[in-house]
Amino acid sequence: MKPTAVVALGGNALLRRGDAPSFDNQLANIKIAAKAIAEIAKEYQVAIVHGNGPQVGLLALQNLAYDKVSPYPLDVLGAESEGMIGYMLAQELQNLLPDTEVASLLTRIEVNADDPSMLDPTKFVGPVYNEDEAGVLAEANNWIMKRDGEYVRRVVPSPKPINIVDKKSIDTLLNAGQIVICCGGGGIPVCRGEFGYQGVEGVIDKDLSATLLAKQLKADKLLILTDADAVYLDWGTEKQRALRATTPAQLSEHQFPAGSMGPKVEAAADFAQFGGRAYIGALEEGLEVLAERAGTCVAV
Template sequence: MKPTAVIALGGNALLRRGDALTFANQLANIKIAAKAIAEIAKEYRVAIVHGNGPQVGLLALQNLAYKQVSPYPLDVLGAESEGMIGYMLAQELQNLMPETQVSSLLTRIEVDPHDPSMQDPTKFVGPVYDREEATILAEAHNWTMKPDGEYLRRVVPSPRPMNILDKTSIDTLLEAGHIVICCGGGGIPVCHTQMGYQGVEGVIDKDLSAALLAKQLQADKLLILTDADAVYLDWGTEKQRAIHQTTPAELSQYNFPAGSMGPKVEAVIDFAKFGGQAYIGALEQGLDVLGGQAGTCVVNVQ
């Protein structure tokens, strides 16, 4: 049996920071991602988790434009973006690998409705804004804005993933030889109540969901592909330097931004401690990152 790799694609890798939020731009980047994944799928059973920060933010903005109904909640918008991106990825992968079955699965993930992030939003969604525009939007819609590089961007609650409710379906599809697109946008956040499962107003971080999925599948490797070619120390300064090989203990010494590299680092540390091999690197270099020729590799050393 082939080894199993969980591949996490950042929402900003599929729609580059600063790009217009157009279908054409997303499709161009998804074609790049599909080519990288198709090469990996020759050697691994593959489960793909994708981000949705720019896309779910765009859907929220489009919701606001129609005044006759109240805006849809974030869990529903997350499901919409999961279907949209999953369809695009599945189609491009199928075109590249016509003999391989590709399945996109809407995935519910259980979270705690009282997670601390509900009071302290950290998950970036939507486009970036200059300070003047961000201030106007924040006041108009009661949004929370935080810095994203030199710009400002909306942030929403990001509860931690606790359990993948549709894990059995993912297992079944992988066993049948499918490439599986799942936990899209971090999965649809739901919580258990006396009336059954209910949606939660938030966007789960896809990197933490990918690490949870990799552990629950007992995958061999976790690969996080983003718009950065590695993990850097002192990013954005003259002293910036890439980390190529490291351990969970070494990487844990450093602090990374909560809204960007922080969850990726947390995810690879978590999975490496679990016993797997974890990687962070650029979308275009996927196979090289997985082979250790590019990006950052994190392996637990006893």
């Protein structure tokens, strides 16, 4: 039986930073992702988790354009983005691997309704803006904006995932030999209420959900693919340097941006401490990263 790899695709890898959020741009990047994952799937049983920051932010903007109804909550927009990206990924993977079944599963993930992030949003969503644009949008829509590199973006609550509600379905599909696209956008955030599960206004970080999935599946490897080719120290300075092989203890000595590389490093370190091997690298180099010829490897 093939070893299991959980592959996490960043929303910014599927829609590059600064690109217009068009269907054509997303499809072009999804074709690149599908090609990389198809190669991985020849050697591994694959579960794919994808981000949705740019996509769910675009849906939120489109949501505001029709003002005759109240805006849909973020959990519903997250489900919409999960269906959209899951469909596009499944179709491209099936085209590349016609003899392999590919399933895209809407996935609910339990969070705490009183998670601290509800009061301190850090998750970037939507397109990038300059300072003037961001100020106008923040005032008009009561949004919280934070700096993302040289740009400014909207931030929303990002509660931590604590349980994958649909994990048994994922298990069933993987055991049937299918490639499974799940926990999209970090999963649909839900919490337990008086009458069962109910949606939560937030967007779960997909890297943390990917780690939770990898641990619950007892996967062999966790691969986080993004628009950066590795984890860097002193990023953006003359001293910047890539980490190629590191440990959770070494990573804990450094600070990484909370809205971008921070969750990826946290997720990789968490899975490494669990006993697996975690990798962070560029979308186009997926198999090379797993083979430890590119990217960053995190292991105890």
